Amino acid sequence: MTKIKAGDHKAFKEMFESYHYKIYQFAYRFTNDRDAAEDIVQNVFIHVWNNRAKLNEQSNLDAIIFKTAKQEVSNWYRTLKAQEQRIEDINLLAEEDAAEDDHFKEIQKAYLYELLETLPARRREIFMLHRFEGLTCQEIAQHLSISKSAVENQISQALSYLRHQAGYTKSL
Known part of the structure; x- marks a missing residue:
């Protein structure tokens, strides 16, 4: 010692x-x-x-x-x-963030559906067939007996309107 x-x-x-x-x-x-x-x-x-x-x-x-x-x-x-x-604590925060993200996505989705309801009926139908049913422009054109360019034009106008109304900068 x-x-x-x-x-x-x-x-x-x-x-x-x-x-x-x-x-x-x-x-x-x-x-x-x-x-x-x-x-x-x-x-x-x-x-x-x-x-x-x-x-x-x-x-x-x-x-x-x-x-x-x-x-x-x-x-x-x-x-x-x-x-x-x-x-x-980090796991709880992550769970809360995920729940908030899910809630925010649901709000966005509901708002998108509200905006879709304001589109002219034919444009809404074309947009929904393309985005939600996954049909190609050619398939929609054949299904509705219209030209492919008319389908593309309607989708473009729908996207432009939705982006403008929702303030989206990324593609829908």
């Missing part, structure tokens, strides 16, 4: 080698995580080294090291719990 308190690296290394495995086993028993246990071991010895000036030569080294290890395990649990809480 006296040598460690004085900053003797050799004495500290001997203490490290003597206690490393014991502290590792202690930490691993609580964490069940090799990396976390190794981090705890390192933190214990960093703490001992950084506070070596406060060591009392009559103190029980086992007690000091294992008390520090216990504190480090507690710190690890607090950090783990905080990380889990942050992950849970």
Whole structure:
């Protein structure tokens, strides 16, 4: 203890080698995580080294090291719990965002249907066959006995109107 308190690296290394495995086993028993246990071991010895000036030569080294290890395990649990809480908070926010996105999409969809109702009947029919039924312009032209260019013109006018009314800049 006296040598460690004085900053003797050799004495500290001997203490490290003597206690490393014991502290590792202690930490691993609580964490069940090799990396976390190794981090705890390192933190214990960093703490001992950084506070070596406060060591009392009559103190029980086992007690000091294992008390520090216990504190480090507690710190690890607090950090783990905080990380889990942050992950849970992020997941809740993501779920709320998804619900808001779904709600917003439903509002947009309802508004689009309202706008579609304001189109002339033939233009609305052509637009809906194309966009919602997936028919090609040629198929719509054959189905309605009109020219393909008339179908394309009606779709173009419908899109232009809907974009203007809805303030859309991306294609519908």
